[in-house]
Amino acid sequence: MQQQARPGAAAPGSGAAGPPGVLRGWLDAAAVVLAGLAAMALVAALGLWAAGADTLPGGGFPAVLAGTLALAVGGSVGLDGGAGFFASVDAGITAMPLSVGLAGALTMAEVFLRQLRYRAVAGGRELLGRAARTAVVWLVALALLCAAARHTFTVPLGEGLAEQLGSVLGLNPEVGFHADPASTLGLGLLWLLVVLAATFAVSRRAPLPRSLVPFQQAVRPAAFAMLLVLLGYVVLGVAAVIGTAAAHGQARQVAALALLALPNLVWLAFGVGLGGEWHGHLVGALGLPVPQPLAAVLRGGEGQDGTVSLGTLAEQDARAWWLLPLAAVLMLAAGVLAAHRSPRGVPIWQHAVRLAAAAAVTVLLVGVWTRVSADYGLSVLGVGLGEGGLGDLLGSVLGPAVGAVGPAAALTGGTLTLDPRLWTLVPLAAAWGLLAGALGALAANRLPRRGGTR
Template sequence: MQQPTTRAAGPPGAVRGWLDALAVVLAGLVAMAAVAALGLWLAGVDDLPDGGFPAVLAATLALAVGGTVQLDGGAGDFAAVGAGISAMPLGVSVVGAVAMAEVFLRRLRFRAVASGGELLGRIGRTALLWLLALALLTLGARHSFVVPLGGDLAESIGGALGLTPEVGFHADGVTTVGIGLAWLLVVLVLTFAVSRRAPLPPALVRHQLAVRPAAFALWLVLLAYLAIGVVAGVLTAVVHGNTRQTLAVVLLALPNLAWTAFGVGLGAEWQGRLVGALGLPVPKPLSAVLRAAPEGGQATIDLGTLAEQDARNWWLLPLAAVLLLAAAFLAARRTPRTVRLWQHAVRFALAAAVTMLLVGLWTRVDAAYGLSVLGVGLGQGGLADLLGAVLGAENPLAGLGGGSLTLRPVLWTAVPLAAGWGLLTGALGSLLAARVRHRGEVPADTR
C-alpha cells in the first residue's frame, strides 16, 4: 500500500517570504550597528552625556545609507546653531551591504534561473521592511545636549539672562528614507551583477556573461584596495601610535580613503576644503592639500598635489594599472573565447566607468558646523563633542566659528578616465587571456 506523502513542516510560502525579507533587513542592520558601535567606541565617543550614544549610533547608520544629519538648537537670539553632515562612513556601509547580499542570496542558492515575478516579490518585500526600518532609524537618530557656552563672558551673560543653550541633532527623514531605499536597490542590483550564485530570469540569463565577469573582477579590485588599506592602517597604528583612533578610521572610513586613492591613481580629481580640526588621523598629504585651499576656493586633490606632499603617492598610478590589468585578465578568462577582443574591452570599459561613478558618489563629503553666541563663534564644549561623535572625530569645531569639510569628485573627468583605462586594460587582458584556458573549456586531449 502506497504511503501518503508528507511535507516538511514550515511556515506557508507567503509567511516564509516575509521572514526571508526580515532576515535580510536584520542582517544588514545588525552588521552595520556592530561595526559602527565598535568604531565609535574606538573613537572615544562612548561616554556621551544624557545617554546619547544610541542616538549617535543611529545617526551613523543613517549616514551609512546616504542620509543627512542636521543639527539645530540654541537659546533664542542669544545662541544659534548651524550644522549639517552628509557623508557616508563606507566601512559601515560595505559591511551592511555584504551581509544583506549574502542573506538575500541564501534562499536562492543552487538555482540558475528564477522567475521575474519571484525576484520582484522578494525585492519588494525586502524594500518595504527596509523602509520601515529606515523610518524607525530616523526616530532613534535624534537627541539633544546642553551646550557649555565656552567662555567666561558668555557664561556670565547666559547665567544672568537665565539662558541654557541646547543643541539637538536629527537624521533628516526625507533623505534617509529616500536615499536609503535607493541604496538598498543599488546593493541588490550590484549583487545580481557580481555574484554567479544569483539566479536570473530566463530573459536575462543570456546577458550575464556580458556583465558578471567584468563586474566581479572590479569588485575584487575594490576589495584589494581595502585589504591594502587594512595593512597600512594596522602598520600605522603600530608604528606611529594613536592605535584606537587609527583603528576607528579603519572601521568607519577605510573605503572612503582607499577608493579615493583608487580614483586618484587613475588620474581622477576631487575638489575639497578643510577648515578646523578633523580629529581622527587621516593621511597627512590629504589633510595638507585640503588645508591649502585658496581663500574662498577649493583645493584639488589629484596625483600631482598628493605627490607634492609625499612622493610615495606616485605609486598609486602603477598600483591602479596593475590591479586593473589583473582584473581585466580575470574577466577575460571567465568569458567564453568566442567573445572578441573589442567586445571584452568595451564591456570592461563600461564596468570601470560605472565603478568610478559609484566610488565618486559614495566618497562625497559635505559637513559644516558652527555655534555662535551673541554673534561670536564658538568651537568648544558640548557641540564639539557631539559633532565629533557623529563625524567620528574628537573636536571638529576647534577654532572660532566652527569649521567645514567638503570633498567632491570631478565626475565629468573621472568617469571618462576610468572608461579609457578600462578600454586599454580590457584589450590587454583579453590578449593575455588568449594564451590560457578559459573557464568552462575542456582541454583538447580530453575531448
C-alpha cells in the same frame, strides 16, 4: 526511468524551491534587512567607540549610532540648537561612512543569495516580489532609524562671563542633532536597490529569469572583477592602517578611521590613481588620522577649493606617485580575471568594451559615495565659550563624522567638502577599462582553462 530534474528546481533533499509563501516571503525580507542592520550596527558601534563617542553626555550614544547608520546609506544629519538669542548652532553632515555601508551591503547580499540557493533560474515576478518586500521592510527600518537618530544635549555655557550671563538671563543652552527623513528614506531606498542590482550583476550564485540568462556572461565577469578591485583596495588599506598603528601608535584613532571611513580614503586613492580629481576644502580641525597630504591639499586654498589629484598629492608626498602603478596593476588584473571567467571565443574588443562599462559604473559610484559635505558653526553674541561648554559638545557630536572640533574651531565655524569631478573621472575609468580589458584578454588567452568557461 528516473525523472529528470527541471532547471531551477531544488536538488533532492535540498529543501523547498520556488516562490515562497506570503509569510515566508516577509520573513525572508526581514532576515535580509535585520542581518544587514546588525552588521552595520556592529561596525559602526566599534568605530564610534574608538572615536570617543561613548563619552557623550545624556546617554546620546544610541542616537549617534542610529545617525551613523542613516549616514551610511546616504542620509544626512543636521545639528541645531543653542541658547536662545545668545548662541545658535548651524550644522549639517552629508558623508557616507563607507566601512559601515560596505559591511551592511555584503551581509545583505549574502543573506539574499542564500535564500535563493539551489536555484539555476528564477522567475522575474518572484525576484521582483522578493525585492519589493525587502524594500518595504527596509523603509520601515529606516523610518525607525530616523526616529532614533534624534537627541538633544543640555550643556553649560562655560566659565567666566559666559556663565555669569547665562545665570542672569536664565539660559539653558542645548545642542541636538537629527537625521533628515527625506534624504534617509529616499537615498536609503536607492542604496538598497543598488546593492541588490550589484548582487545580481556580480554573483554567479544569483538565479536570473530565463530571458536574462544569455546575457549573464556579458556582465558578470567584468562586474565581479571590478568588485575585487574595490575589495583589493580595502585589503591594502587595512594593511596600511595596521602598519600605521604599529609605527606611530594611536591605535584607537586609527581603528576609528578603519571602522568608519577606510573605503572613503582607499577608493578615492583608486580614482586619483586613474587620473581623476576631487575638489574641496577643509577649515577647522580634523581629528581622525587622515593622510597628511590629503589634509594639506584641502587646507591649501585657505577656505577656497583645492584640487585633490595625483600631482597635488605628490607635491605633498612623492610616494603618492605609487597610486598610478597600483591602479594600473589592479586594473590589468581585473582585465585578465574578467576574460578568464568569460566563455571562449569572445572577441578582444568585446572584453575591452565590457570592462570599460564596468569600470565606468564602478568609478561613478565611487565618486558619488566619497562625496563629503559637512558644515559646522557656532555663532555667539560677542562672548567666548570656555572648555567643557557648547563648543566642546559640538565637537564631540560631530567628531565621529568629520573629526574632533575644539572650542576655537567651533567658534569660528568650519567646513569639510569633497566633490568628485565626474565628467573627467568616469571617461578616464572607461579608457582604463578599454586598455585593461584588451590587454587582459590577450594575457588570458595564454592561461589554461577548464571547460568552456570559468
